[in-house]
Amino acid sequence: MVCIPTVSLNGCEKAMPVIGMGTSSYPPADMETAKAAILEAIKAGYRHFDTAFAYGSEKPLGQAIAQALSQGLIQSRDQLFITTKLWPAFAEPTQIVSACKMSLQNLGLEYVDMYLIHFPVRLTEMIKRTPVAEEIVRELDVKGVWEGMEECKNLGLTKGIGVSNFSCKKLHHLLSIAKIPPALNQVEMNPAWHQKQLRDFCRAKGIHITAYSPLGANNTKWGDNRIVESDVLANIANLNQKTTAQVALRWAYEQGVSLIAKSFNNDRMIQNLQIFDWELSEDHLQKINQLPQRKGFTLASILGPHQIILELDAES
Template identity: 75%
Template sequence: MATIREVTLSSCEKPMPVIGMGTCSYPPADLETTKSAIIEAIKAGYRHFDTAFAYGSEKPLGEAIAEALRLGLVKSRDELFITTKLWSSFAERDQIVPACKMSLQNLHLDYIDMYLIHWPLRLSGMIRSTPVEKDIVKPLDVKGVWEGMEECVKLGLTKGIGVSNFSCKKLEEVLSVATIPPAINQVELNPVWQQKQLREFCKAKGIYITAYSPLGANNTKWGDNRVMESDVLAEIAKSRGKTSAQVALRWVYEQGVSLVTKSYNKERMKQNLQIFDWSLSEEELQKISQIPQRKGVTIASVLGPHDFVLELDAEV
C-alpha cells in the first residue's frame, strides 16, 4: 500500500494528503460501483476523498467509509480527509449551515475536513438540467456566504473551509471579508492549463491549491484528451519508463499543489500514487512549460454562455 505525503494548511488544523480520489464521474456511476471503487482506493492507500452535493456521490462515499471501518481498512474516521462542496443553489447566508448538515447526513459523518464553495455564483433555485435560464444565475453575496461558511467551522461541522473555481479577483473579495481565510482553492490545473498567475497569487496569500482534472478529464462532458495525448508528455514518459498520466501528475505535484485524480480502475489507482520516488529534470520541466495553454473546464459549458457567466470564465 502506498504512503501519501501530507501538507499543512493555513487555516485547518488537520493535514491534508497531497493526492485525493475524486468521485465525480460522467456519466454518473451507480452507488455500488462508486462504493466499491472507494473501498479499493482505501486499500491502495488513498486517504483523501473529494465529493460534492452536486456529484451525487456523498451517500456512496459515506457507505464506503462505514464499510472500510467495519473491515478494519482504517482504524478510525480521523485517518480520512473528506472534502465536500456547497452547491450553488444553497449559496445564501441562511442556507449554508443546513446545506452542510445535509451533506454530513448523506456522508453519515459528524464532521467534514474541508467544505468548499463549489462555484463563485448563486443559482436561484434547484436545477434539473443544463444549460439553465439566464435569470437563474446570480452574483454571489460573498460577505454573507463566507459568514455562513465560517459558522460551519464554529459549529464544528467542518475543520476547514475554502473555495473552488475562484479567480484572483474573487479570492480578493473573500479575503477582504474573511475572519477565517480560505485554506483551499480547488481549480482545474494540469500541464495544458498551468494557472501560473493564480498559483503565484494563492502562494502569496497562504491559500493552498488543489488541482482537479490533472489529466484533463478525458471522456467527460467537460474534458478532453489534450493532456493524455500530449506528445511532450508521451516523449518524457517513454524516456522515463512512466505513463503520460504519471508524468502529468508528477508535474502538478512539483508545482507545490495537491491534486484530486479520479479513476475507478484498480491498476490506474495504484499507478496514480507512484509519483513520489522520482522527479522531473529542469529540461523536462522547461518542455512542459512550453505546452500551448487552453482552459478546459468553463462554467459556460455547463450553465450556458450568459454574460455574467462568461465574465466569470474570463477572470484569471
C-alpha cells in the first residue's frame, strides 16, 4: 500500500493526507456506485475523503466508512480525514451549527476533520437546480457565518475549519475578524491555472491550499480537456514513463499544496496515488510554468451570471 505524506494544518488537531479522493461526480452517481468506489479507494490506501452537502455523497461515504470498519479495512474512524462543506443556502449565522450536524447525521459520524464554507455567497432558499434566480443571491455575512463555523469547532463537531473558493480579498477580510483563522482554502488549481498570487498570499498567512480539479474537471459543466489532452504534459509523461494525470498531480504536489482527485475507476484511482517516489525535472517544471493560464471554474458557471457572482469571480 502506498505511503501518503501528510500535512499539519494551523488550528486543526489532526494531520491531513496530502491527496484525497473527491466524491463529487457529474452527473451524480447513485448511492451504491459511490459507496463501492469509496470502499475500493480505502482498499487502495486513501484515507482522506472530500464530500459536501451539495454533492449528495455524504450518505454513501458514511455507509462506506461503516462497512470498511465492519470488514476490518480500517481499525478506527480516526484513521480517516473527512472534509465536508457548508452549502450557501445554510450560510446564515443561526443555521451553521445545525447544517454541520445535518452533514454529520448524513455521514453517521460524531465529527468531521474539516468543515469548509463552500462558496463565498449566500442563497436565501434551497434549490433543486442551477443556475439560480438572481433574487435569491446575497452577499455573504462573513463575520456572522465565520462565528458559526468557529462554534462548530468549539463544540467538537469538526477538528478544523476553513473555506473554499475564497479570493485574497475575501481571505483578507476574514482574517481581520476571525478568532480562529481558516486552516485551509480549497480552490481550483492545476497546470493550466497555477493560482500563484493566491498561493503566495495563503503561504504568508499560514493558510494551506488544497487543489480541486487538479486534472481540469473534464466532462463536467465547467471543466475541459486542457490537462488530460495537453501535448506538453503528455510529452513529459512519456519521458518519465508516467501518465499525463500523474504529471499534473505531481506538479501540484511539488507546489506545496494538497490535492483532491476524483476517479471511480479502480486503475486510475491507484495511479493517482503513485506520485510520491519520483520528481519532475527543472526543465519539465519550466515547460509547465509556460502553459497558457485560464480559470476553469467560475461561480457564474454554476449559479448564473448575476452581478454579485460576477464580482466574486473577478476578485483576485
